[in-house]
């Protein structure tokens with residue numbers, strides 16, 4: 001939690017309270033429906049919350065932007081980003097209904113009005129979004145094939161509309177098909193060794209070819 005306050009010093013009292021509440025909310029829900037591993041619950045703020053907020057180190061979403069989090073699981077990266085950006089609309093989806101139940105309960109427990117969560121398969125979503133965010137769902141080529149028709153053509157940011165994907169390790173192979181992708185190292189922002197290999201990939205779909 002301390003690192004979050006250091007990295008995002010302009011948080012309001014309400015946002016700080018919301019971040020603080022995450023620990024007990026996830027502990028309670030995890031006891032009923034397992035959405036986060038035991039080790040990860042103990043290190044919730046580094047492994048889930050701060051990692052999710054890595055996207056916010058790369059981009060400041062504009063007010064009114066529409067963001068979809070695909071394969072959100074227990075709500076990552078969508079929930080921490082929605083706390084950080086109450087002025088942005090977040091749509092969180094996952095194919096597993098019980099995970100979406102947890103996400104909805106956590107969002108309600110935090111009083112988040114900017115989160116809508118639904119059980120849905122990414123391939124079947126019909127709406128368009130300014131950015132699609134995601135972590136640990138599938139390889140990049142498959143992911144892009146699921147969502148590349150869901151990125152708005154109306155550019156809403158100097159960082160071109162597209163995908164912001166949290167990834168780890170060597171991505172050379174996975175990104176071969178996407179020469180316009182940019183990798184940002186989270187170790188440039190966060191000191192914990194967990195972030196040593198962690199990256200945010202920005203893939204501007206509008207300028208794909």
Ligand SMILES: C[S@@+](CC[C@H](N)C(=O)[O-])C[C@H]1O[C@@H](n2cnc3c(N)ncnc32)[C@H](O)[C@@H]1O
Nearest residue numbers: 071072073076094095096120121122135136137
């Ligand atoms: C490894 S979990 C990651 C969860 C979360 N993003 C995180 O990082 O904690 C991958 C999630 O993607 C979901 N998923 C897989 N394929 C999907 C699809 N086609 N559409 C939506 N969700 C999908 C799974 O149900 C699972 O909850």
